[in-house]
Amino acid sequence: MTTLAITGGQVLHPDITVSRADVLIDQDSGEILEIGADLAGDADETLDASDSLVTPGFANGHSHVAMTLLRGVADDKPLDAWLQEDIWPVEAELTAEDIRVGTELGILEMIKSGTTAFSDMYFEVDEIAAVVEEAGVRAVLGHTAITVGKDDDGAHADLEQSLEVAIDLDGAADGRISTTFQPHSLTTVGGEYLEEYVPKAREAGLPIHFHANETEHEVSPIVDEHGVRPLEYAVEKGLLESEDFIAHGVHVDETEIELLAETGASVIHCPASNMKLASGMAPVQQLRDAGVTVGLGTDGAASNNDLSMLDEARDAAMIGKLAADDASAVPADAVAEMMTQGSADAMGLESGRLEAGAPADLAVIDLETPHLTPRHDLVSHLAYAAAAADVKHTICDGQVLMRDREVLTLDAQAVRERAQETAESLLSRANSA
Numbered sequence: 001m002t003t004l005a006i007t008g009g010q011v012l013h014p015d016i017t018v019s020r021a022d023v024l025i026d027q028d029s030g031e032i033l034e035i036g037a038d039l040a041g042d043a044d045e046t047l048d049a050s051d052s053l054v055t056p057g058f059a060n061g062h063s064h065v066a067m068t069l070l071r072g073v074a075d076d077k078p079l080d081a082w083l084q085e086d087i088w089p090v091e092a093e094l095t096a097e098d099i100r101v102g103t104e105l106g107i108l109e110m111i112k113s114g115t116t117a118f119s120d121m122y123f124e125v126d127e128i129a130a131v132v133e134e135a136g137v138r139a140v141l142g143h144t145a146i147t148v149g150k151d152d153d154g155a156h157a158d159l160e161q162s163l164e165v166a167i168d169l170d171g172a173a174d175g176r177i178s179t180t181f182q183p184h185s186l187t188t189v190g191g192e193y194l195e196e197y198v199p200k201a202r203e204a205g206l207p208i209h210f211h212a213n214e215t216e217h218e219v220s221p222i223v224d225e226h227g228v229r230p231l232e233y234a235v236e237k238g239l240l241e242s243e244d245f246i247a248h249g250v251h252v253d254e255t256e257i258e259l260l261a262e263t264g265a266s267v268i269h270c271p272a273s274n275m276k277l278a279s280g281m282a283p284v285q286q287l288r289d290a291g292v293t294v295g296l297g298t299d300g301a302a303s304n305n306d307l308s309m310l311d312e313a314r315d316a317a318m319i320g321k322l323a324a325d326d327a328s329a330v331p332a333d334a335v336a337e338m339m340t341q342g343s344a345d346a347m348g349l350e351s352g353r354l355e356a357g358a359p360a361d362l363a364v365i366d367l368e369t370p371h372l373t374p375r376h377d378l379v380s381h382l383a384y385a386a387a388a389a390d391v392k393h394t395i396c397d398g399q400v401l402m403r404d405r406e407v408l409t410l411d412a413q414a415v416r417e418r419a420q421e422t423a424e425s426l427l428s429r430a431n432s433a
């Protein structure tokens, strides 16, 4: 057994309290062996966490990681116009190689900001999986299917691919990759296709991840056509089992909140994207009060525009208060829980809690900086004041992915250079198309 001790830190425990403790990790199994006092002596290797906060690695519950290449190409528009006029035309030019390069950039950014797991919706998923394998993070992947604007053959092919990719890649990268079936949303995949494919996904034992109730424009067509709210429609189509999770859930009414609580399906809250696209304010406090599992996600870098879960945490607390018109809503400890356990639970992962037997997925945040001084309350600092650049070490599955801000599994400079060149060439192709 090879062991790693993370020593001298302040540890964020599963009950969202913080105390001084070392963390001892079995690097062979990738699990936490023990959390307690003075564990350094037992370890083969140590990682210094003095004057630092040791937290579970952050779990980004909803992303389109390769969209880092589209960061800043189209800002300041609402969802429909942004997707149809700007994003989809550029995405039409994306090659498999582009997606690999964009994924490298996104995962580099995630490791640098303490994220050890992400749940992704995109295409060319083999490329994404290859980067996950190389970079050492954990991921819940899938191929996103859209049927609007496609003929019946094209629609079937996309949905078949979503099933096949999820079945093939499940368990890849030594088990660090799991998968979901992914109809893009309730308005971009036709009801007859949901009826055909949701049972197939169930048969294959796949959780389902989709966008839902993101904007008003996604609610009214369903209410007009079917006479029920989108999440009632989702249940009619076999969606919203307990292992399923929706991205956004901004415009959900009380009936839908109740439905989420009853079914056990989870919501990934994406506050930055919701603010930037002016989609609306999700009722996060109400969802939590009803007992719904709520995680946090960044969405793609084109609607955020970064992948830092620490930014997302602060945004979630801020907009949660505005939405509830109550400063006590979505407090710091709720946010700390959402960015770790909430997302991990929604994604079906065992990570998100630092305790013996749990996956050794951790982030170490350097507290020796003016904006994290004084240290009255480290949960408050995690939710409100810490930033991506404060993350000092990132560990996933017992392996050190970043030590003292140096990423060990990816060549940061080469990744950035490739991303710059690839994005330039992509945009010039899109502009001349």
Ligand SMILES: N[C@@H](CCSC[C@H]1O[C@@H](n2cnc3c(=O)[nH]cnc32)[C@H](O)[C@@H]1O)C(=O)O
Pocket (backbone or CB within 6 Å): 064, 079, 083, 087, 088, 091, 121, 122, 123, 144, 145, 146, 158, 184, 211, 214, 273, 299, 300, 303
């Ligand atoms: N197979 C599909 C690709 C879908 S990938 C997932 C899609 O979600 C899009 N996307 C990114 N952010 C959002 C969002 O907030 N809401 C809805 N879609 C989004 C993203 O641009 C990408 O096109 C096709 O044939 O076009």
Ligand SMILES: [Zn+2]
Pocket (backbone or CB within 6 Å): 062, 063, 064, 121, 211, 247, 299, 300
């Ligand atoms: Zn999305």
